[in-house]
Structures are given as C-alpha cells and as structure tokens.
Amino acid sequence: MTMGDATTFPVLSLLLGLPLLGTGFCLLFRRNADECRWASLATTLAVLVVSVWCFLQSPGPDGWYLVEDYRWIPWLGARFTLAMDGISLLMVLLTAFLQVIAVLISWHQKKHPALLFSLLLLLEAGLLGVFLATDLLLFYLFWEMMLIPMFFLIGVWGHGRRVYAAVKFFLFTLAGSLLMLVAIIGLYLLHGRQTGDYTFALEALKATNCGALEPWLYAGFMIGFLVKVPVVPLHTWLPDAHTVAPGAGSLDLAGLLLKTGVFGILRFAFPLFPASAAASLPALAVLALVGLFYAAWCAYLQEDVKRLIAYSSISHLGVILLGLAAGSRLALEGAILLMACHGLTTGALFALVSMLRRRTGTRELAKLGGLWKEAPIFSWFFLYFSLASLGLPGLANFSGEILVFAGTFQTRPLWGALAVLGVVFAAAYMLRMVQGVLWGKRPPGRPWVDLTWREGLTLAALAFFTLWLGVQPGTFIEPLHLPVQTLLEGTRLLAAAGGAP
Template sequence: MAGMPWLTVLIVVPLAAAALLWLVPPLHRVARPYGIAVSLVELALAVVMTTQFDTAAAGEIQLTEMAAWIPQLGVSYALGINGLGLAMVLLAVFLVPIVLLAAWREQEVVPDGQRVERRQMGFVALVLALEAVVVGVFAARDVFLFYVLFEAMLVPVYFLVGGYGGPRRRTAALKFLLYSLAGGLIMLVGVVALYIVGPGGEQGFLISNLVGSLETSVMGERLLFLAFFIAFAIKAPMWPVHTWLPDTAQQAPAGASVLLVGVLDKVGTFGMIALCLPLFPAASEWAAPVIIGLALVSIIYGGLLAVGQRDIMRLIAFTSVSHFGFIVLGIFIRDQVALTGAMVYMVAHGVSTAALFLVSGFLTRRGGTQEIPAYGGLQKAVPVLAGTFLVSGLASIALPGLSGFVPEYLVLLGTFRVSVVAGVVAVLGVIIAAVYLLLPYQRIFTGPTRDGLADLPDLGLRERWVMAPLVVAMLALGLYPGPVVDAVTPVADGIAVDQPVSIDTADPADQGGSAK
C-alpha cells in the first residue's frame, strides 16, 4: 500500500459518493445511513493512511502525489501533507460522521414525503462534497490548486446555510459568500502576481519551488503577503473582518456550524502557516506586530461580545473569534513553543467547538429557541445534556485535563517568552472565557426549572453516541496530547525564526528567552 495515492482516494471517495447520491433517486430514501457509511469508510481510510505516515519525519511533506494539470500556466495537481496537514485531515474526517449522525432527525418537518427525502439527500450530499474539498485544501501543495479548492469550499457551505438554516438563512448565507468572495478575489490577485515573480515554468505554482525563489522588492513581497493574509484573516475569522461568522452560525444548522467553525475556518490559520510564513518570511516578520495587536483585540473583543449574547449560537461564534485570536497570536509571535501550541489549538478547538454547537443544537431542538433567557433550571430535567454542555465548555476555556489546556498553555508560554505585555493581555482573555462559559451555563441549567421545561427529554441513545466520541477526544487531547504535539512540533521547528518578534520596548533577549 506504500504506492497508493491515499490523498486522492480521500478526495474521490466522498466526492463520488455525493455525486452518486445526487444522481441515483433510489438512494434518496437511504441518504442518512448511506452518508454515515461513506463517512465511516473515509475515516477508516484516513486511519490506514496514518499508518503510512512517518511521524519521525512529520516536518517533511509526505504521501506526495504530483501530475501536470495545466502546464502552460504552471499549474500542477500536487498533494502532500506534513504533521499539521495530517492532523487537519484527521479532524475533518472525524467530525463528518458525527455531524451526519447528529442531523439524523433533521429535515423531517416538511409534510411532503418526497421533499423530505430530497432535503435529507441534499444535506448529506453537500456534507460529503464539502469533506472532499476540505481534504484537498489541507493536502494541496500547489498554490493555484489550493486557491481553486479554497474557493470551491464556498459552494457547499452556501447551500448548507441558505437551504437548511433558520428564518434569516438566505441573508446569512449571502453575507458569508460576499465576505469570502471578497477575500478570494484579493487572494487571486496575489496568486497571479506570485507566478509572475516566481521561477515560472510548468511547475511554477508548486510551493516547494516558490519558497525562497521570489524575485520581488521588499514592497512587492509585503503586498503579496497582504493579498494572502487578508483572505486568510476573513476565513479565520479575525477582528475586524469577523462579522459574517455570528450571523452565519446563528442561522446555520448545528452540523453546518460544526464544519464551518470546527474545520473550514482552520483553513485560514492553516494558510497562514503553510503559505504566508514560508513564502513571505520577511513580510511576515514586518507585519507581525500589527497582526499580534489584531489577535489580542480578537481575544478580548470576542470574549466580551460572547458575554453579552442572548443567542447561544452567536455566543459560541464569538467565543471562536476569541479562540482564533489565540491561534493567530501563536502563529505570528514567531516563537517555536507558541507556534506548536497554535497548531495543537487548531485541533483542540475543532473538537470542543463541535461539541458545543451540537449539544446546543440538541438543546434548542427541544426548547424551540436559541434565546438563552428562555431557559432555566434544566440541570434537573436533562442532566446528561447539562453535563455534556459543561464538559464541552470547560474544554473550550482550557480546564486542565481537557483538550484546550495544553495548546492554550503553550501559546501563553511562548508569548510571555517574547512579550510580557502581549502575554498579560492574552491572560485577560482567559479570565473573560470563564465568564462567557459559566454565565450561560448558570442561566440555562441552574436554579429553579422554568415553567414548561420540566418535561424536556434528556439526550437519547443516538445523541449520546454523537457526543461520546467528542467527549473522549476532549479527554484524550487533555490527558495525552503527545501524539498531536509530536506531529506538529517538527513543523513548528522548520518555520519558527531564530529571533522572535518583539512588541515590547525591551530587548527580546530580556524577555526570558527566544524562539528556537
């Protein structure tokens, strides 16, 4: 199996399954079990692929595939993953079957039976197609291929939100699309310019050929960096280009929000690590102080806005703005420890946020509203749901022993090694996080049970099967994060600079050490 094109297989299987589901009407009646079966096969293939990955050389690109695509334009079909790419692919294929199982009872309110089947089929087909594109993005080693897949992600997400979301779903889907297209258009200018200043030729867009070979001025490199960074910042999302996320998360079905925030938004921070830092090292260092400032604003602003939310899905969205601030801080503080923490954070956040969105979806399906003030005292009525929400939230705010602790600790440790000021501000975000999690938990689950809520059903067997792997993953990443840390540390070793960025007035050497 050493010569098997694993990454292509992981792209083709869900994409072909989605097309088959769409084109074969008899499959519409079994869309839900069909989708879960395909996603489990995909997960199994990814696990087998992982056995072919050499973790001792996780900093190198492995499982590579390359073929000419459009040689006249320098475009290649080039795939490959390092430790970070492997972690992101595994996160994506892990979450998809959970999302499909969680959505088993959705799209059943339409009275026309045939239309119900078509809606269920459409949802499953879109999720499988999205899975294929996401795997491709994390594996792309050609900048043009990366851009094509980066834009292709918009299509299934747009229809998932616009076709299956809440009452203002079309407005939210359009806002998401416009923001993403704006970032993609800016990035396209950078892609074209990158080929012009690169080595050119039939493989002119290969990342390996572009690194260290750009012939451009200092200003030219900075403009190229900004073209890519702006698109990634919108996708991430960072303040002040984050405003599409709360509206989208509020209107999207819970499963779509899981894939959007838990996986797709990681493409933004993945792009910063995989493209911005290696392709534009000098420009990345030049922009780092400003980006660090924006990341700190995202941490505080996202946390404070989360505290004031009445809608639980908007609350989770704003917590993610804060969490992505930590990730971007870890990336651009340019410390090896912080960068390692940022990569682990991407995985941990994907798991805990998925759990929060799904358990909140189960809650609002029972209560009929996403408004937090409509609930109260539910801990007595739905103890398993309450406990799952609490564990997911505690993982999100980095309680020791759960998934968020190690990456947040590493980001803060690396940040303090470079800048005490930035570290102190980031710690304030940790304090705010405790408020935005514990306050809604208190309002929803503690105290006397509100009228009409005492008879709400607790999580059923299927819903417990949905939450169980997420809880196990949060515990595993908290108690034994070694495999993930070992996979991404060599990637950080190959990227982190010898001299970290300083945003304090003191010399970086006086801040307690430097990056590796």
C-alpha cells in the same frame, strides 16, 4: 523543505475521491433518503479510517508523510500535487472525525436529506483538498469549492434570516478570496519572468525574489486568510452565519472552516513572504489581542446561546493567532494543537445547542433554565464541553492554550500577560451560559427529554477525544515538531520574535 518520493498507492487521492464518490451517490439516489444517510455515514467513516492509517505511518526525513504529484495543466504550469506533513495530518484527522459527527447530528433531517448529505460530503472534499494541496492553483480551487456547499447549507437549511446570512458569508469570503487570487497570479508571473518557469508549485515559488512587491502580495494572501479566520473587524459574517445555520453547518464552520484561514497562513503566507511575515508579527498580535477581548466581551452580552458560542470562537481564534505572532516553536505547536482542540469542544457545543433547540424550541437564555433536573445526561455533556472550552486543566483546550501562553512569554512577555487576562473573560461568559441553561428557574412548558442513544454516542466520542487531547497531547504534538521547526528555520519569525526556542 523538499518533498519525498511519491507514494505507490494514491492514498491522498483516495482521501479526496471518497467524499466525491459519496456526493455522486447521494445525488444519484436522492429519492431514497435512508440509502443516502447510510452511504454518507459509510463514506465519512471510510475517510476517517484512511486518515487514521496515515496517522500511523512515519514521516520521511524531510517531514512529509505522503506526496503525490501528477500532470494536470502543463501549458499553464499547474500540477495536481498533494502532500501531507504533520500539520496537514492533524487537520485531515480533525476533518474526517468531525464530518462523521456532522452526518450523525443531521440524521433525522427531513428537508431534502439527500441534498444535505451530498453537500456535507462535497464540503469534506473541499476541506481535505485545502489541507493537502501544495500547488497554489489547486489550493485556490479547493478554497473556492468550500464556499458552495456552506452557502447552501446556511441558505437552505438555516432559519430566520438565512438568505441574508448566506449572502453575507459568501460576499465576505469571496472578496478575500479574489484578493488572494490576484496575489497568486502576481506571484506566478513574477516567478516566471525571473526564472522562465511559470509554475504554481509552492516549493518553487518560495525562491521568488518579490522585491518591493512582497508586502502587497503578502497582504493579498493575508486578507484572504484573515477573513476566513476571522479577525476583528472582518468577523461580522460569522455570528450571523452561526445564528441561522443548521447544527452540521455550525459544527463545520467553527470546527473546520475557520481553521483553513490559520492553516493558509502557516502553509503559504509565512513561507512565501518571510520578510513581510516577520515585519507583520506585531500587527498580527494586535489583531489577535483585540479579537480575544472584544469577542469575549460580545459573547458575555449575548442572550442567544448559539451567538454566544459564535463570539467565543472568535475569541479562541485570537489565542491561536497570538501563537502564530509569538514566533516560538512552543507557541506555534500550541496554536496548531489548539486548532484541533477548539474544533472538538466548540463543535460539540454547537451540536448540543442544536439538540437543545429541537427539545425546547428556543436558544434564548431568558427562556431556558432547570435543565439539570430534567435532562441530566444532556446537562452533563453541556457542562463538560463548556468547561473544556473554558480551558479546564485535563481537557483539550487547556493543553493548547498553556503551550501558546508559555511560548508567548518566552518571546513577548507583555503579549502573554495580556492574553492570560482573556481567560477571566472566558470564565465570565461560559459560566453565565452554563448557569442560564442548566440551572435557574424552569420556564413553563412541555417536559424536556434527555438524549437519544445516537446523540449520546456522538457526544461520547467527542468527549473521549477532548479528554485524550487534554491528558495526552503529546500524541498529536509529536508530528508537529519537524514541520514547525522547518517553518521557523525557513522564515525570519524566530529572529523577529527575539530568538527564543
């Protein structure tokens, strides 16, 4: 895939610059919490407006919506290159929207509010950079940049064993990132020795003849990405991080950070190492199916609602990885769409659990029950997003899952049949959670108040797009056609999967 001409106005740089400016403002005026709250909300809304403008544009004949390329470190061969195709566009939209939600659900945070909002904006800048960078060194810097704000969000604003969870998150993801860095340097040197052109540009590196080193370089990239997904058995950091993280931290973890691993596989690992990618599809499918069933079983056994949802995320990511392993256009488009769907539905559930804990002081199923009568609006949203996460037809997750299952049946019927059984497990743990929270015997204690107007509007926005993705998924699938087809044609995934469309 070749990139089109750079845009006259640096829209992509603006996307990155806005949250960085907001971060600076919050740190500069950190003594005024109200100003920081409104500045953070205004910044995230501005990023959302620019993202929507990008969505309304038409891609070029090569599939790229916008491209920017600037000199950065000439002696090292690194450039500041940003590019947006249909896949990154969907991820940018998801990031921009969920960060508005993250600011709103953190509105009444009393502990160091200015620092909290500055970290949320810094995290947004890092995420946007990951989804837009096409220079591998630039991508790696943004990849590491995401670690810092999330580490502090968990370690400072979490509860319980927050330091343990933050350090575990940091060590797991850093270890995977260092392996990826070694692979990046190896690819950079190999390409330079072959061509005399030492560069980190993705398009140039695709032409590198890796020879016997390809499986090792591919493994370095994949481990870094699979830790972030995460796959079983590299997943243990995620439930611990979710359990102690604040509401905005859990929303960003489930809704956005987990998606960076899958995006990295699609943008870098598969295109750079097509032969190894094709050979690894069966192993990737095994990891996907193991994660789907194991995490679903663990979710059913949980007594903490937040931990249950955390394991459900791992199970859903198993379906997404299966879509990648299937190697068909339909399954790949479904997997990418499911990333957005999962970000909305699971992010909403984590926001609801944060609101639930503020009202009840607990997340244990044994200490909940009878909420339907006392807080009917909250209960309606909780049921709505639980059913969406379950894959109810007409809501978000169903549209992505049905494409993944249909595409997998085209190429690997056995894989598809096994994955469909995972829906039964999902029904078991989600219905157990709904029963325990909304119905049953009301434990003694103070009355549980319903949603505030701000909480209601926040959840209503999430509910609207969850419905939109369920009934009109074509709006977001259409931009994926060309980049997915290009990915399949540029690699051996289609042939490895059996040649299905």
